[in-house]
Amino acid sequence: MNRDKAKRQVKTLLNHGLLLIIGLAWIYPFLWMISASFKDQNEFFKNKLGLIPQNPTFDNVTRIWEKAHFDTYFINTVIVTFFAVFLVLIMTMLAGYAMGRYNFVGKKVVMMVFMSSIAIPLVSTIIPTYEVIKSMKLVGTKLGLILAQAGGAHVIFLLLFSSFFEQIPGELEEAAKVDGCNFFRTFFNIMMPLTKPIATTVVIMETIWAWNAFMLPLVLTLNNPSSRTLAVGLYAFKGENTVDWTGIAAGGVIAVIPIILLFICLQKYFVEGIAGAVKS
CATH class of the missing domain: 1.20.5 (Single alpha-helices involved in coiled-coils or other helix-helix interfaces)
Structure with a gap:
């Protein structure tokens, strides 16, 4: 023994x-x-x-914050990320509710189209996205960047919400109809508060993707540096013959701290949301 x-x-x-x-x-x-x-x-x-x-x-942090316009890049990133996350959350939550709770003609076809979009590389969508934003005359603006970031199928989030709504007992909707609630009132007053774990998971994941996005912000802000985000601002520290390594390191720290704090604050709900999705 x-x-x-x-x-x-x-x-x-x-x-x-x-x-x-x-x-x-x-x-x-x-x-x-x-x-x-x-x-x-x-x-x-x-x-x-x-x-x-x-x-x-602390000279590196001070230098890039004041002289390299990182204060502007930081504010731009916060604005773009916040509104992109908000739009993605509302769109995927409503779509997931419709896909999870209602049967309609062509539902399987719609779901197959969404699923097949996963196989499309992000790089191949940059030119069409740019053309759409250009046709709206929003290239180089934060609004154009927000719409570009929020666009797309976001299939993972859609599946999370649809699988979650499928598990909710139908008695809740029936009781809401008896009380005179329409589709939107039932959704916002009854269903939406139940999605807190899933919604938090979506917020964390989309925030990370939107905050660290590089290709779309780079393409859409080439003609307007004042609309750049942190990821594009960091790229500017790499010159043709020299690289400001300490500036890149300081900028990386500034860029990553908000994401770490967000995850620490919301990790409980993130784990609950993933666990709920796995159970379904």
Whole structure:
């Protein structure tokens, strides 16, 4: 018994040690980015891989925030992300409600079309999206960027909502009809409050995608740098012959902190939403 217990302890210790090494290797680039953001150029090239700055400085953060217009990029990213997430949430929630609760002619065909759109590469949609935004005369504007970010099928979110609404007992809708509720009143007053875990999952995932989007903002803001987002602003630190590594690191820290805080605050609902989707 003692020998078996000792073997189990050794095995557990080895497993934990291996997981710790893998975890450190996984998080090292993030720690390196934070460290590099507090180094000056000379120290960065002398001690590239070190994680502890010898002479920490906030000059990089101050420099990119004031001189590289990161304050404008940050505000643009917040505006675009907020409204894009709002539009995607409302559209996928309403579509998921219709697909999950109602039977209509062509429902399977519509769902197949949505599912097949997953196979379409995002890069192949950039030109059509640009042409649509151009025809609306919104190229280079935040409104055009919001509409472009919110466009698309968002099939994953649609499936999350539709599978969730399918599980809700029909008695709720019947009771709402007896009370005189129409489609929209039933949805907003009864169904929508029940979707909190799924909605939070969608908000987190879409926020991450919209916040970190690069190709669409790059194409749509080429003629108007004042509408750039953080991801496009970071790209500007890479010149033809030089790269401002400490500036990129500082900008990366500024860009990633809001996402980390959002996930920490909403991770409970995120896990509940994923668990609910898996059960369905």
